[in-house]
Amino acid sequence: xxxxxxxxxxxxxxxxxxxxxxxxxxxxxxxxxxxxxxxxxxxxxxxxxxxxxxxxxxxxxxxxxxxxxxxxxxxxxxxxxxxxxxxxxxxxxxxxxxxxxxxxxxxxxxxxxxxxxxxxxxxxxxxxxxxxxxxxxxxxxxxxxxxxxxxxxxxxxxxxxxxxxxxxxxxxxxxxxxxxxxxxxxxxxxxxxxxxxxxxxxxxxxxxxxxxxxxxxxxxxxxxxxxxxxxxxxxxxxxxxxxxxxxxxxxxxxxxxxxxxxxxxxxxxxxxxxxxxxxxxxxxxxxxxxxxxxxxxxxxxxxxxxxxxxxxxxxxxxxxxxx
Numbered sequence: 001x002x003x004x005x006x007x008x009x010x011x012x013x014x015x016x017x018x019x020x021x022x023x024x025x026x027x028x029x030x031x032x033x034x035x036x037x038x039x040x041x042x043x044x045x046x047x048x049x050x051x052x053x054x055x056x057x058x059x060x061x062x063x064x065x066x067x068x069x070x071x072x073x074x075x076x077x078x079x080x081x082x083x084x085x086x087x088x089x090x091x092x093x094x095x096x097x098x099x100x101x102x103x104x105x106x107x108x109x110x111x112x113x114x115x116x117x118x119x120x121x122x123x124x125x126x127x128x129x130x131x132x133x134x135x136x137x138x139x140x141x142x143x144x145x146x147x148x149x150x151x152x153x154x155x156x157x158x159x160x161x162x163x164x165x166x167x168x169x170x171x172x173x174x175x176x177x178x179x180x181x182x183x184x185x186x187x188x189x190x191x192x193x194x195x196x197x198x199x200x201x202x203x204x205x206x207x208x209x210x211x212x213x214x215x216x217x218x219x220x221x222x223x224x225x226x227x228x229x230x231x232x233x234x235x236x237x238x239x240x241x242x243x244x245x246x247x248x249x250x251x252x253x254x255x256x257x258x259x260x261x262x263x264x265x266x267x268x269x270x271x272x273x274x275x276x277x278x279x280x281x282x283x284x285x286x287x288x289x290x291x292x293x294x295x296x297x298x299x300x301x302x303x304x305x306x307x308x309x310x311x312x313x314x315x316x317x318x319x320x321x322x323x
Contacts, residue, residue, distance in 0.1 A: 004031070006172045011035045011053070014168040016067065017177040018056070023192065029177065030056055034168060036161065037152055047158045052151045055082070058191060059145050062184050064153060070178040071167040076160040083150045084143075134217035137209060139202040141189040 004015055011033035018028050037049035056063075061080045068077040155161055171177055189195065 004172060006169050008033060012165050012168045013172055015172060015175075015177045016056075016180045018180045030054075030180065032056075034165065045154055048155050048161055050153045050155065050161060050164060052153060053148070055145055055149050055151050056180060057145050057147055057149075058181075059149075059151065060142070060184075060188055062187050063181055064151070066182055066184050067178055067180065068153070068155075068164060070182065071171070072160065072163045076156050076163070078154040078156060080151050080153045082145060084146065130216065130220045134213055134220060136213055137202070137205050139199055141195065141198050141202070142191065144191075 004013055006013060012035065014032040014034055016030050016032055018030050020027050031054060033053045034050050037046050037051040039046065043049075052064075059082065064080045065077045155164065189198070
């Protein structure tokens with residue numbers, strides 16, 4: 001069997017030994033690829049971060065902590081952020097924001113920066129508690145990762161990054177591979193049949209818990225909708241970016257922007273044009289009129305071409321070559 005290369009491009013190859021399982025009673029080797037974290041948008045912690053790819057599907061924060069402890073000892077590992085967790089954070093939308101009208105969400109976010117920083121922190125903490133209370137209980141005891149997924153591991157300092165990369169190269173050279181999941185069996189929920197059974201049980205939560213989450217959601221939704229309506233009412237007397245003040249009548253919940261009005265007008269014109277095209281050719285007399293117009297247009301083009309041809313022939317007949 002050919003030896004595994006210690007590096008692959010910018011990545012350091014770390015073979016890890018996966019012990020046998022009841023579903024697959026044979027030991028196997030999995031290859032993890034590591035390099036220094038160099039994101040497109042730099043962050044203050046890049047110098048002490050490692051980028052991992054081809055993570056095992058059962059990876060957890062506890063698994064990676066155990067793996068790095070076996071390489072460089074305990075106390076070096078701080079945290080791990082997986083690919084799906086980063087995407088959820090970037091596009092995270094609380095259930096309350098998903099239900100509140102779009103205009104209300106924009107208004108609340110746009111005008112939250114006018115308050116004091118301390119008040120903002122208090123409101124953020126309160127908002128997190130409200131979102132947690134309004135969230136339905138999870139139906140899984142433990143997530144699974146996509147095959148070949150990535151993760152970013154944050155270590156204690158930049159020296160720890162160097163030590164981890166050296167330990168990976170040494171493990172690949174000596175063929176003493178660290179064992180995956182060593183000492184974590186009692187720290188993470190089990191997979192397999194037990195995991196599926198627990199999922200089936202969690203799919204039917206306590207009705208009282210569900211009712212409590214629904215009540216919390218409804219209460220916070222009503223309050224935030226009222227706040228958004230008050231903000232939109234106050235904005236009616238504030239000038240926009242061009243210095244204009246929107247004049248409204250009636251009980252509108254939010255001032256419509258000119259871009260929204262222009263988009264609605266374009267959609268109305270497109271619908272009218274589509275309806276007009278669908279109505280064409282609906283009756284026989286419309287088809288006859290259309291055919292008659294096409295024939296007349298064809299005759300006119302024929303006459304124009306004939307006149308041009310006659311003019312060219314006359315010009316050719318008058319041409320006298322030089323002697």
